[in-house]
Amino acid sequence: MIASVIIQFDRQPHDFMPRETVTGTFRTVDVALEEIARFEFSVLWFTEGKGDEDLGVHFFKSLDRLEEVKGAGTPEELEKGENSEEEADAGPEPESAGSTGQVYLLSSEAEGLTYFFSVNLPSSPLTWHGKILKIFWCVRVRLFLKSGREVMSERVFNVGKVPPVHVELN
Amino acid sequence: MGIIVEFAFAVFCVLAGVIGMLWLLFFSVLPEWRIHERYEKTVCTLLDSRIVPRTVLGNHPLPEETETPSLFEDAPNEKDSEPKRSKFNVKNLRSKLQDVYYLPEMQLKYSVNGVERTNWTSNFGALARSSRFATRESAQVFLGQWTKGKNYYCLFNPEAPDQVVMMRGWHWENFFALTIPVSLIFMGLGMMLHALTVPRIGGSKELAAVQTLTRNRLENDQVPEEKFPFIPSVGDIMDSPGIRLPYRLPMIDSPAWTLGVLAAVTLTWNAGCVIFLTIIACSFLQTFADWLLFFYLFPFLGVGTWLFVHTFVEFRNATMVGPTIAEISSFPLIPGQQVRVFLSQGGERPLQWLNVVLICEEEAVFTHGTNTRREKLRIYQRLIFGEERVDITPDCAFDVEFPLEIPNEAMHSFISPHNQINWRLIVQGKVGKFPMFERVFPLIVYPEIQEAEK
Numbered sequence: 001m002i003a004s005v006i007i008q009f010d011r012q013p014h015d016f017m018p019r020e021t022v023t024g025t026f027r028t029v030d031v032a033l034e035e036i037a038r039f040e041f042s043v044l045w046f047t048e049g050k051g052d053e054d055l056g057v058h059f060f061k062s063l064d065r066l067e068e069v070k071g072a073g074t075p076e077e078l079e080k081g082e083n084s085e086e087e088a089d090a091g092p093e094p095e096s097a098g099s100t101g102q103v104y105l106l107s108s109e110a111e112g113l114t115y116f117f118s119v120n121l122p123s124s125p126l127t128w129h130g131k132i133l134k135i136f137w138c139v140r141v142r143l144f145l146k147s148g149r150e151v152m153s154e155r156v157f158n159v160g161k162v163p164p165v166h167v168e169l170n
Numbered sequence: 171m172g173i174i175v176e177f178a179f180a181v182f183c184v185l186a187g188v189i190g191m192l193w194l195l196f197f198s199v200l201p202e203w204r205i206h207e208r209y210e211k212t213v214c215t216l217l218d219s220r221i222v223p224r225t226v227l228g229n230h231p232l233p234e235e236t237e238t239p240s241l242f243e244d245a246p247n248e249k250d251s252e253p254k255r256s257k258f259n260v261k262n263l264r265s266k267l268q269d270v271y272y273l274p275e276m277q278l279k280y281s282v283n284g285v286e287r288t289n290w291t292s293n294f295g296a297l298a299r300s301s302r303f304a305t306r307e308s309a310q311v312f313l314g315q316w317t318k319g320k321n322y323y324c325l326f327n328p329e330a331p332d333q334v335v336m337m338r339g340w341h342w343e344n345f346f347a348l349t350i351p352v353s354l355i356f357m358g359l360g361m362m363l364h365a366l367t368v369p370r371i372g373g374s375k376e377l378a379a380v381q382t383l384t385r386n387r388l389e390n391d392q393v394p395e396e397k398f399p400f401i402p403s404v405g406d407i408m409d410s411p412g413i414r415l416p417y418r419l420p421m422i423d424s425p426a427w428t429l430g431v432l433a434a435v436t437l438t439w440n441a442g443c444v445i446f447l448t449i450i451a452c453s454f455l456q457t458f459a460d461w462l463l464f465f466y467l468f469p470f471l472g473v474g475t476w477l478f479v480h481t482f483v484e485f486r487n488a489t490m491v492g493p494t495i496a497e498i499s500s501f502p503l504i505p506g507q508q509v510r511v512f513l514s515q516g517g518e519r520p521l522q523w524l525n526v527v528l529i530c531e532e533e534a535v536f537t538h539g540t541n542t543r544r545e546k547l548r549i550y551q552r553l554i555f556g557e558e559r560v561d562i563t564p565d566c567a568f569d570v571e572f573p574l575e576i577p578n579e580a581m582h583s584f585i586s587p588h589n590q591i592n593w594r595l596i597v598q599g600k601v602g603k604f605p606m607f608e609r610v611f612p613l614i615v616y617p618e619i620q621e622a623e624k
Contacts, residue, residue, distance in 0.1 A: 018619045042376040047589045050545055051534030054586035056400060060380040124398045125584050126617050132547045133532045133589050142374050160617060162581045169551040
């Protein structure tokens with residue numbers, strides 16, 4: 001078995017505008033519930049190109065405890081009591097990068113766990129395909145297993161509608 | 171693991187620095203200080219002198235060179251007595267270490283508390299850069315300063331009267347050498363401090379980024395979240411009103427800064443050259459001219475002259491072109507927006523031409539080996555104003571107002587630790603035979619978010 005995480009967006013194609021909400025699900029594949037130590041869910045942008053990589057985490061949620069994974073709360077319960085920003089203030093470990101969003105367990109079946117996520121995007125930066133700099137947005141899920149293994153999965157999406165660079169020197 | 175390696179390297183640097191500093195202090199600086207502070211002056215008579223060949227390895231005289239004749243006796247044929255030097259060879263390091271150097275020594279007769287003493291000394295204080303000479307001839311010339319039978323001043327150690335030196339003085343190069351171990355110590359301490367104080371961030375790099383962000387917010391007293399994150403701040407420009415239009419744009423890389431830095435570098439460099447020239451002049455005035463240092467200084471003098479000329483030219487160019495003022499009707503900008511720009515160019519002489527160019531460039535900072543490099547790439551450039559033969563007099567600046575439009579599908583300004591996207595307004599012009607000048611003003615472009623706000 002090769003453990004993996006599959007991320008899906010609710011919208012096709014994966015194009016979003018600034019300040020819009022990204023929604024979707026991610027589910028574990030070929031992972032026994034007992035093997036899971038914790039999840040890390042993040043919505044972030046990162047750069048590629050000539051310069052060293054920069055990373056900006058817009059939303060971050062860590063599900064450390066197995067109880068949290070097992071405790072399949074309803075979306076209503078979770079929406080009522082689980083505001084990520086409140087959690088960030090309450091605990092010593094930051095739960096989000098100051099943005100609004102939520103992640104909760106949708107279903108727990110023998111085939112795997114399915115989570116729902118919903119994150120409001122910021123005003124900037126927008127997705128950019130430049131010459132020596134590219135800016136990508138993605139949803140990234142890291143699954144930490146008790147064995148010490150780490151499974152990482154990410155899905156890129158676009159923010160804004162800036163076309164790829166066309167060098168224009170008049 | 172990385173932190174352990176960093177800490178171990180830091181400890182190594184500190185230890186190496188401490189050992190190096192102690193070695194220099196105990197074997198070079200302290201003996202000179204002791205002579206300077208504790209030795210007493212007296213009159214001595216030079217009885218004899220000799221040149222002792224030694225080797226680097228253990229300072230043992232070579233078997234064939236143990237018998238060294240007095241200078242005042244008939245010297246044997248120098249060529250015959252010159253030991254053969256072995257060429258350096260890694261496989262034959264020992265023979266290299268047996269290369270010979272020559273140690274001049276003098277036999278002095280002096281009186282301490284009524285007791286006459288006769289001792290040999292090879293310590294000549296500041297008279298010699300080193301008491302070791304590479305050739306017998308140079309050692310011989312050095313000893314030629316003194317005459318047998320004559321009286322001279324010497325210094326002896328009151329606690330051990332048999333220890334005698336010819337002169338006290340400091341070898342200043344030892345103090346310069348101290349900067350190396352001291353730098354190592356500071357560098358190592360800095361690395362240790364860094365290794366101990368950097369917070370341990372476990373887990374993923376996303377978690378590390380969030381923890382850093384949270385820490386920065388706490389340290390900055392809960393700075394509210396930015397409306398447009400990762401876009402340069404517009405605060406300075408918004409707070410600077412213009413005369414003709416609402417906002418005055420600040421100039422990037424003002425020539426005053428460049429000139430100040432250039433002048434400081436030129437002064438420092440040439441001051442260093444003057445110090446070394448003084449040292450060389452002193453060595454010429456004394457017996458031993460330091461020709462090696464003299465020729466070594468030539469390239470440094472060349473660089474100093476070039477710096478001086480370059481600073482002068484830059485200063486002349488900067489003062490020839492007057493101040494440039496750029497103002498804008500709206501700020502910050504968004505793609506597709508059209509604004510008015512007011513430009514005022516002062517100066518003493520008319521310009522051959524004046525252009526205003528709107529540009530956008532990507533900037534990347536990257537590490538290449540141990541170096542950090544910066545690369546810029548212009549991805550958009552448009553001439554928005556151009557005029558030839560611009561009349562400027564000291565009393566009347568050239569004023570002009572023109573439209574500026576940011577392209578419809580332009581990318582917004584962006585700034586992150588290693589990457590940037592910058593919009594700029596560049597004013598270029600040429601005065602007479604002088605090289606083209608360029609003044610750069612920042613523009614900040616926000617993304618258009620109307621569709622998302624609906």
